[in-house]
Amino acid sequence: METKLKDTLREKKPAILKRWFDVIMETYPTEAAGFLKGTKNRFTSPVGYTIYEGIDGLIDGLIREVPFEELSPLLDSIIKIRAVQKFSPSQAVAFIFHLKRIVNEELQNMSDAHGVIDAAALSEFGSKIDTLALISFDIYMESREKVYELKASEARKRAFRLLQRESQLYEMQEKERSDFVITNLLREENQLYGMQGQDPNIETTNLK
Amino acid sequence: MGALFSFVVVILLILVAYVGVAAAGLQSIFGIVIPYVAVLTFIVGVVYRVIKWGRSPVPFPIATTGGQQKSLPWIKQAKLDNPSSTTGVIGRMVLEVLLFRSLFRNTKSELRDGKLGYGSAKWLWVAAIAFHWSFWIVLLRHIRLFATPVPSFVNVLENLDGFLQIGVPRLFLTGVILLLAVTYLLLRRFYVPQVRYISLASDYFPLFLIMAIASTGILMRYFFRVDIVGVKELTMGLVSFNPVIPAGVGTIFYIHVFLVSTLFIYFPFSKLMHMGGVFLSPTRNLANNSRMVRHANPWNYPVKVHTYDEYEEEFREKMINAGIPIESTVLPEEFEEEFKEKVEDAGTPVREEE
Amino acid sequence: MAKTPKPEELSKIDYKLPEKGWMDTPVEFKEGMYCHGARPQYLETVDFPNPRQWSSKKDEDWKLPENWKEIVLNGMKERLEKYRSFRLFMDICVRCGACADKCQFFLGTGDPKNMPVLRAELIRSVYKRYFTASGKMLGKLAGGRELTLDVLKEWWYYFYQCSECRRCSVFCPYGIDQAEITMIGREILNLLGLNTDWIAGPVANSYMRGNHLGLEPHTIKSNFDFMAEDIEEVTGIKVEPTFNRKGAEILFVAPSGDFFGDPGTYTCMGYLMLFHELGLDYTWSTYASEGGNFGSFTSMEMGKRLNYKIYAEAKRLGVKWILGGECGHMWRVVNQYMDTWNGPADFLEVPVSPITGTRFENAKSTKMVHIAEFTADLIKHGKLKLDPSRNDHLKVTFHDSCNTARGMGILDEPRYILKNVLNHFYEMPEETIREKTFCCGSGSGLNAAENMELRLRGGFPRANAVKYVHQKYGVNMLTNICAIDRAALPTLMNYWVPGVDVAGVHELVANALVMKGEKERTQDLRLEPLPEKVGAENV
Ligand code: SF4
Numbered sequence A: 001m002e003t004k005l006k007d008t009l010r011e012k013k014p015a016i017l018k019r020w021f022d023v024i025m026e027t028y029p030t031e032a033a034g035f036l037k038g039t040k041n042r043f044t045s046p047v048g049y050t051i052y053e054g055i056d057g058l059i060d061g062l063i064r065e066v067p068f069e070e071l072s073p074l075l076d077s078i079i080k081i082r083a084v085q086k087f088s089p090s091q092a093v094a095f096i097f098h099l100k101r102i103v104n105e106e107l108q109n110m111s112d113a114h115g116v117i118d119a120a121a122l123s124e125f126g127s128k129i130d131t132l133a134l135i136s137f138d139i140y141m142e143s144r145e146k147v148y149e150l151k152a153s154e155a156r157k158r159a160f161r162l163l164q165r166e167s168q169l170y171e172m173q174e175k176e177r178s179d180f181v182i183t184n185l186l187r188e189e190n191q192l193y194g195m196q197g198q199d200p201n202i203e204t205t206n207l208k
Numbered sequence B: 001m002g003a004l005f006s007f008v009v010v011i012l013l014i015l016v017a018y019v020g021v022a023a024a025g026l027q028s029i030f031g032i033v034i035p036y037v038a039v040l041t042f043i044v045g046v047v048y049r050v051i052k053w054g055r056s057p058v059p060f061p062i063a064t065t066g067g068q069q070k071s072l073p074w075i076k077q078a079k080l081d082n083p084s085s086t087t088g089v090i091g092r093m094v095l096e097v098l099l100f101r102s103l104f105r106n107t108k109s110e111l112r113d114g115k116l117g118y119g120s121a122k123w124l125w126v127a128a129i130a131f132h133w134s135f136w137i138v139l140l141r142h143i144r145l146f147a148t149p150v151p152s153f154v155n156v157l158e159n160l161d162g163f164l165q166i167g168v169p170r171l172f173l174t175g176v177i178l179l180l181a182v183t184y185l186l187l188r189r190f191y192v193p194q195v196r197y198i199s200l201a202s203d204y205f206p207l208f209l210i211m212a213i214a215s216t217g218i219l220m221r222y223f224f225r226v227d228i229v230g231v232k233e234l235t236m237g238l239v240s241f242n243p244v245i246p247a248g249v250g251t252i253f254y255i256h257v258f259l260v261s262t263l264f265i266y267f268p269f270s271k272l273m274h275m276g277g278v279f280l281s282p283t284r285n286l287a288n289n290s291r292m293v294r295h296a297n298p299w300n301y302p303v304k305v306h307t308y309d310e311y312e313e314e315f316r317e318k319m320i321n322a323g324i325p326i327e328s329t330v331l332p333e334e335f336e337e338e339f340k341e342k343v344e345d346a347g348t349p350v351r352e353e354e
Numbered sequence C: 001m002a003k004t005p006k007p008e009e010l011s012k013i014d015y016k017l018p019e020k021g022w023m024d025t026p027v028e029f030k031e032g033m034y035c036h037g038a039r040p041q042y043l044e045t046v047d048f049p050n051p052r053q054w055s056s057k058k059d060e061d062w063k064l065p066e067n068w069k070e071i072v073l074n075g076m077k078e079r080l081e082k083y084r085s086f087r088l089f090m091d092i093c094v095r096c097g098a099c100a101d102k103c104q105f106f107l108g109t110g111d112p113k114n115m116p117v118l119r120a121e122l123i124r125s126v127y128k129r130y131f132t133a134s135g136k137m138l139g140k141l142a143g144g145r146e147l148t149l150d151v152l153k154e155w156w157y158y159f160y161q162c163s164e165c166r167r168c169s170v171f172c173p174y175g176i177d178q179a180e181i182t183m184i185g186r187e188i189l190n191l192l193g194l195n196t197d198w199i200a201g202p203v204a205n206s207y208m209r210g211n212h213l214g215l216e217p218h219t220i221k222s223n224f225d226f227m228a229e230d231i232e233e234v235t236g237i238k239v240e241p242t243f244n245r246k247g248a249e250i251l252f253v254a255p256s257g258d259f260f261g262d263p264g265t266y267t268c269m270g271y272l273m274l275f276h277e278l279g280l281d282y283t284w285s286t287y288a289s290e291g292g293n294f295g296s297f298t299s300m301e302m303g304k305r306l307n308y309k310i311y312a313e314a315k316r317l318g319v320k321w322i323l324g325g326e327c328g329h330m331w332r333v334v335n336q337y338m339d340t341w342n343g344p345a346d347f348l349e350v351p352v353s354p355i356t357g358t359r360f361e362n363a364k365s366t367k368m369v370h371i372a373e374f375t376a377d378l379i380k381h382g383k384l385k386l387d388p389s390r391n392d393h394l395k396v397t398f399h400d401s402c403n404t405a406r407g408m409g410i411l412d413e414p415r416y417i418l419k420n421v422l423n424h425f426y427e428m429p430e431e432t433i434r435e436k437t438f439c440c441g442s443g444s445g446l447n448a449a450e451n452m453e454l455r456l457r458g459g460f461p462r463a464n465a466v467k468y469v470h471q472k473y474g475v476n477m478l479t480n481i482c483a484i485d486r487a488a489l490p491t492l493m494n495y496w497v498p499g500v501d502v503a504g505v506h507e508l509v510a511n512a513l514v515m516k517g518e519k520e521r522t523q524d525l526r527l528e529p530l531p532e533k534v535g536a537e538n539v
């Protein structure tokens, strides 16, 4: 990256960081607005802190031009939070684009003393941000998949118990048993993917 | 909304007293009748509320344990945060009531980027302590007006309170601290988002009221200089049940008294009862000794249970099959033989011979 | 042409500062944040009111009885008269906000109604409107509001987003305990059959079959046979637990989660190995096969009905005293309720450890000892031969369960044990452990699958602290003394801090335990190879 742009960004970093953080916090729905903003303590205001530290690292990394692999854990920590917060995929990753806008605006506001920044350098910087957005999308999808997987695996454990309860397992030989379990689990899992958010249609007998 | 409403109400209260005394000349209403009514309401109300609390029993020992329990003798118990004896409980209550121990837990210094900072929560504790203590001292100082001769501890208190020796009359620190603390508590309600969100009119009202009381008090003492002899005449008249209205006591005094009366009347109906409630709070005033001493529940009643016999009835055959001892001596026919073998194998006699 | 929104605009989901007060903000049910409604057969099993098939979505018909409002208000009145805590907590909150940011569900969701004080206000507002003079006269000005269907649904939504962890209670200057309010709130909701499937099912199972999984006696036994096989593979020693055996000295009760499903089973294997090594004269019970008490997540009465079995079984079997396994809410119940509900246990003796002779004075009335107390005492007296290096592949931290921390205060016993059975122990930051511990996010019956987002968000503050020690010290094992933790934390770690496993304390005890006549151990209880003893000879 052009040194000029680098220096300017470095100088503007505190302002950029603050604006970016505020904008991200504004993306929270009414219910949470203003309440997650604390950044002081890693343990007593974990959401604000994690996001703040994450974007701080991202800006830093972009300026220092570290490879994307190093940035992805930072993205990871932010997006994992957003992935369980009921954002749509686009909403969850859109925060990346804010950075572009903020950087542009900050650079425009600059006094002439800094001279003109090379347009090519700026556009290169912009495309880096775009790459981050793409990576973010992948992370978001992975995280959502993980959530479904966790839901399924818990339901799977439960289905297994159900079978045990019906004592179908008790009489079987080991091999048979594991085959039986596996087929049933698969069935169970399919059902689960089909029924998110609905009442379970696993039938159980009346215990009485 | 709640804040504005409360503010307006307090202003109205001041106006009522002002008009009542300055324009309508109702000194005896504001100086005698209302104070009596207020004190009576306060006493009856508080007693009623406390009795009402006392009527509801404490069915379960639910002390919040804030530290290590008493267990093995070599494990150090947190005697105050997790008391197991009455002494411990008293200690815990004293810390709680006098020093706001639980609130103090918030005051965690935080380490960030290697720098030490303090959470705002610490300010809540500081302000709360400052507010309550100065309120008490101010209240005690007022005993001067209700007793002749003035008890010596009041003089001592005044000397401490006025140790700065500024101004004439001497500046009492507590009055200023009270006003500052109450202002902080109010501003907090405006500026800390979560506190603003939870605040109701009934949270703002006492703050505005106390602010007005403190302000009128200060104005009266340092600026308007009411006739202190006349005031004492009036207050002594009240306590001796020979009420008089001396001439020449400024209107500001009646405003002050009216606001205080309002506070007294409001007190038993409001959250201000927390002062009494803290003593009764079962998470704080119980010892965590429920495994050592049985806590009785006055309304404990028998409940429907699923007995062992019912359980065995349902699973007897499966239990026998699995070699689990059973209670019943009457076995299903087909199990008789098999079961005997199992019992012999296991070597655990579970059934007496008939 | 329609204007294409800019990316930044897309992400601005109806952004407004919450300008409207909370009373005027109607509740919105978000997917992933709440559980399914209870199935009728579960409620029928335990004679709970209003069993029916219903959907807990907000807009569906909840099929409430005609006079639901009357039932709720009468239920409140009854409880105001029965519980000083309830009446007092309704009256004395000053809304100072000290508790506001103490709840992990608030920290994780940012939803203001998850602030303990507002969770309480949901019901306090109704209390004010119907039970206080000021509220009756001044209504909203005094903080009162009408009880409507929306308010009722709001209760249900938020009382099942509280894990009854009591963290708020530690910080409140008056000790106001939202857990207590939630418990009473849920009790009232249960009068209308408003429960969750994942609580009602385990309750029905525990009632009929003695444990929340609904394992039948022979199934329990066969599960133990599997565990015994694994133990034999690891140690060469055959353990032989007994069930429902009369005349044993001690009845051992553990959470049934440990009979089944990793990593609970490893903890259970730990108990079995320890008791075998000690030659303890003890028995399990299939009838009282659940230490955990799901009943207490619905009502005090149901809690009592389930808890009854433990003393009843101890009496039937004629044991001298009871030993309890690693479980969170089981111990909350034992410490706070058991003796009062179903005591006095005068048919038992004051517990004395047959190995060390220690008399457990602190349990002289309930006659029930926590296994961490029992084992700590053994170690202190040098009765166990331990090889901590067998846990050298683990860097361990300890999660205090809310119930045992704030409803009992068992903090140092497990730490003492851990420090004796392993070499690498690291505490999480001070504001996240001991009495200030964060909840796993799944306590009090919230560990269903359908509310996964809630669990992951509520568990985030805990996971975040684990992540800290994971990054800083390489911690790879999160220990605890709670069966719900063992069920819920693996999920939480899997999402937030991959690379950290979960174990009960007694699993690590058994790893380190040198047993008489054991073969040379090459595996730990998870059948994973033990670390090479590098340089052990050179030292
Ligand atoms: S800390 Fe206690 S008094 Fe303060 S808002 Fe919370 S519950 Fe109310």
Ligand code: SF4
Pocket: C102, C103, C104, C105, C114, C115, C116, C119, C161, C162, C163, C164, C165, C166, C167, C168, C169, C178, C179, C182
């Ligand atoms: S008990 Fe725990 S989960 Fe419930 S409101 Fe208090 S802090 Fe939150």
